[in-house]
Amino acid sequence: GAVVSQHPSWVICKSGTSVKIECRSLDFQATTMFWYRQFPKQSLMLMATSNEGSKATYEQGVEKDKFLINHASLTLSTLTVTSAHPEDSSFYICSAHPQLAGTRNEQFFGPGTRLTVL
Amino acid sequence: RKEVEQDPGPFNVPEGATVAFNCTYSNSASQSFFWYRQDCRKEPKLLMSVYSSGNEDGRFTAQLNRASQYISLLIRDSKLSDSATYLCVVNMILDSSYKLIFGSGTRLLVRP
Numbered sequence: 652g653a654v655v656s657q658h659p660s661w662v663i664c665k666s667g668t669s670v671k672i673e674c675r676s677l678d679f680q681a682t683t684m685f686w687y688r689q690f691p692k693q694s695l696m697l698m699a700t701s702n703e704g705s706k707a708t709y710e711q712g713v714e715k716d717k718f719l720i721n722h723a724s725l726t727l728s729t730l731t732v733t734s735a736h737p738e739d740s741s742f743y744i745c746s747a748h749p750q751l752a753g754t755r756n757e758q759f760f761g762p763g764t765r766l767t768v769l
Numbered sequence: 770r771k772e773v774e775q776d777p778g779p780f781n782v783p784e785g786a787t788v789a790f791n792c793t794y795s796n797s798a799s800q801s802f803f804w805y806r807q808d809c810r811k812e813p814k815l816l817m818s819v820y821s822s823g824n825e826d827g828r829f830t831a832q833l834n835r836a837s838q839y840i841s842l843l844i845r846d847s848k849l850s851d852s853a854t855y856l857c858v859v860n861m862i863l864d865s866s867y868k869l870i871f872g873s874g875t876r877l878l879v880r881p
Contacts, residue, residue, distance in 0.1 A: 685868075685869070693873065694856070694871045694872060694873040694874060695813065695856075695871045696871075697868055697869070697870075700866060700868070708866070742810070744812050744813075746869075757803075757815065757818075758869055759815075760812040760813055760814070761812060762811070762812050763811070763812045765810070
């Protein structure tokens with residue numbers, strides 16, 4: 652149980668294009684999904700918290716107009732990197748918090764999407 | 770000061786060795802604690818939760834000291850497959866919501 656998928660697993664795009672990444676919880680419902688970014692040899696950094704049916708909450712320093720998040724259902728959240736540039740190249744990982752997870756607030760992670768912007 | 774601090778390593782140990790990792794966190798209101806394992810170019814995977822009373826899962830033992838804001842992970846009888854980066858993760862309330870805060874990880878290399 653508690654499987655989270657991401658698509659695509661990797662993408663290479665030209666500078667200036669937009670890239671959409673999907674995050675799905677396959678066997679549970681997630682009212683909250685999280686988007687992280689990890690640069691080489693660095694830790695995961697939370698970008699935004701995505702709540703089903705409402706606007707995402709972005710962390711300080713993350714541009715909401717550049718990283719568009721949509722959480723239209725209890726099993727799907729999308730992150731769109733708009734007008735991507737080489738400095739956006741990174742490993743993007745989503746996680747999902749099950750609706751009935753209790754108090755420990757465990758999160759289950761997707762396999763990640765490796766974005767390379769040329 | 771980082772919210773979660775770990776020694777980056779790497780720890781280079783022979784098979785069968787016992788190795789311990791430490792982690793400190795800065796927010797005394799932190800709610801729950803975890804160790805995750807991350808293999809190269811993969812997503813983090815939950816290794817174990819950490820409870821105040823200490824807990825063990827096979828060769829892995831985790832300890833939490835709330836007074837010192839300190840978490841540890843002990844790996845006994847290391848296997849080659851234990852080679853990975855171990856992430857100390859703290860769940861804390863920030864800006865009125867729960868968030869996972871990741872340490873930068875400690876790299877473990879187990880050699881034959």
